[in-house]
Amino acid sequence: MIALPALRAVMAGAPLAMPEGWRAATEQGAAVLAARLAEDGPIYGVNTGFGKLASTRIAPEKLAQLQLNLLRSHAAGTGAPLPAPVVRLVLALKALSxxxxxxxxxxxxxxxxxxxxxxxxxxxxxxxxxVGASGDxxxxxHLALVLVGEGEVFVNGARRPGAEAGIAPLTLGPKEGLALLNGTQVSTAIALSGLFAAQSLLHTSLVAGALSVDAARGSDTPFDARIHALRGQPGQIRCAAALRGLMAGSAIRDSHREGDTRVQDPxxxxxxxxxxxxxLDLLDHAATVxxxxxxxxxxxxxxxADGDILSGGNFHAEPVAFAADTIALALAELGAISERRIALLVDPVLSGLPAFLVAEGGxxxxxxxxxxTAAALAAENRALATPRSVDSLPTSANQEDHVSMATGAALRLMEMAENLSSILSIELLCAAQGLEFHRPLTTSAPLQAAQALVRGVAAPWDADRFMAPDMEAVxxxxxxxxxxxxxxxxx
Structure with a gap:
């Protein structure tokens, strides 16, 4: 089984390591199909039509044309092209399958x-x-057309006819067009892209959150391991440990351990x-799926391998749809709580800092x-987090009467991750600014490194200036x- 780190590397351009013995396994499957086809019985999608046309037999001399027609007629997608890292992963997943x-x-x-x-x-x-059923x-x-010298391809970033892909065009054999089109590789690749982004952003949210605690002179007591052991939720225990590590050794925290009149933080x-x-627990489950x-x-x-050819429904992407919906929930909630920390920091009553984190307010x-801006993005992510897996529209003349909507569920993760990146960048800027008012006291070593990253691209906010470039740089x-x-x- 190929692990997720290897797939993440493929997205970044690393070569795909194929499993040992794959050629023998592939050859065996092709031989079984050829033997069954020689018996002249009906085999769905091999010598029959597709979907509602499954009862229509196709003559032997037209089987190759059947597969080519399938590719051409089904290449009916729309919208912007998928990003290059996702397409690399789609190719890898289809090859592995x-x-x-x-x-x-x-x-x-x-x-x-x-x-x-x-x-x-x-x-x-x-x-x-x-719609994430009967495959993507x-x-x-559109992918498969390039294999037969049609469609379009990006070569060195330039959009070219598929015939210029640099490979010898295939003449498809029986079932090969159907095998290329059936499957959940597109929805899975997009969902994995969203998962990898969400995992990184969760780590970033812990750094931003710890920085905000110190900026607001908050307490690290709520991160005490004993609290979280009593509940027993694994993600909670792990995140509390990470927050303790981030804040350990903060002189700002040490400065108000005694005499602070606040009993509890927001x-x-x-x-x-x-x-x-x-x-984190949601993302871990999604990663497993x-x-x-x-x-x-x-x-x-x-x-x-025993010679049977079985018609089933593994192409139904319900597991992927559910995984994408849970990733969306995590992205929305990380943004929602980050926005609340931003609101806290700019509020002098809650933070004890100058209003809107600037010395000469007004x-x-x-x-x-x-x-x-953070509030707008958090609201947008909440709307985007509405589950897609509960939706279904019948297709193919009601033959495909329940679908997963997995691909749409996965696609919105990219936009949500972009929104969360911007929310966290605003929190990091605000928290770094809040720490300026506590000088000469310093935060912990890890959080000093975080502040240095911010300051490497955005100077302290001494007077109003063009805000957007700072946000984009972070x-x-x-x-x-x-x-x-x-x-x-x-x-």
Missing amino acids: LSRGASGVRVAVVEALLQLLAADALPVIPAKGS LAPLA YSLRCQPQVAGAC LQREANAVTDNPLVM LHSGFMIAQV RLLVQGGAFARLVELPA
Whole structure:
């Protein structure tokens, strides 16, 4: 089973390591299919039509045309092309699935996919057009067209005709078009992209949250291990430990351990382990589901080693849809609590800091509108977090009468991650600014490193200036994982 770190590396451009013995397994599946086809019985999608047309038999001399027609007719996607890292992962997942031998394709089909991946010749796959059942048909058809010298491909970043992909065009054998189109590889790849972004952003949120606690002269008592052991939620325990590590040795915290009249901090500071921990548990579950799906065979029908060819429904992407919906919940909640910490920091009553984190309030507005931006993005993410898996529209003349909407569920994760990156960048700017008012006291070593990252791209806010460039500079650091690397969650 290929692990998620290896898939993440493939997204970044690393080569795909195929499992040992894949050629033999693929050849065996192709041989089984050929033997069954010679018996001249009906085999769905091999010598019959598709979907509602499954009872229509296709003459032997037209089987190759059947597969080519399938690719052309199903390449009906729309919208912007999927990003290059996602397409790399789609190619890898499709190659892995077909190589298990249960799809009945020839080794040449898998090799063609691997050649595209190795050359970074990436099919142009429109993002929209799949309902996540009977496979990601439309987007995978756009991919498959490139294998036969049609469609479009990105070569060195330039959009070119599929014939210029740099591989010898395939003539598809029986079932090969159907095997390429059936499957959950697109929805899974997009969901994995969202998962990887969410995991990094959760780490960043812990850094931003710890920085906000010190900026607001909050307490680290709520992160005491004994509190979280009594509840027993694993994500909560791990996040509390990470927050303790981030704050250990803070001179700001030590300065108000005695004599502080505040009994308890607001929830956005105090309940960080409970909220981030619950999000962590959701992401861990989604990771388990998506790793299984990345290693699965999800086309139809399936070719068994004993000679049986079985028609089932592994192409139904309900597990992926549920995983994407849980990732969306985590992204929305991490943004919601971050926005509340931002609101706390700019409020002098709650934070004890100058209003809007600027010394001469009134003349200068400071972070007033940055908080408004964070609120807008948090509200947008809450709307986007509405579950997609509960929706279903019948397709294919009611043959496909329940669908998962997994691809749409996964697609919105990209936008949500972008929004959360911006929210966290605002919190990091606000918290770093809050620490300026506690000088000469310093925060902990890890949080000093976080503040140094902020200050490397955004100077202290001494007077009003163009705010957006500071936000964008920090957002790029967030997106690149610079802050996430400052914290390590215990296992």
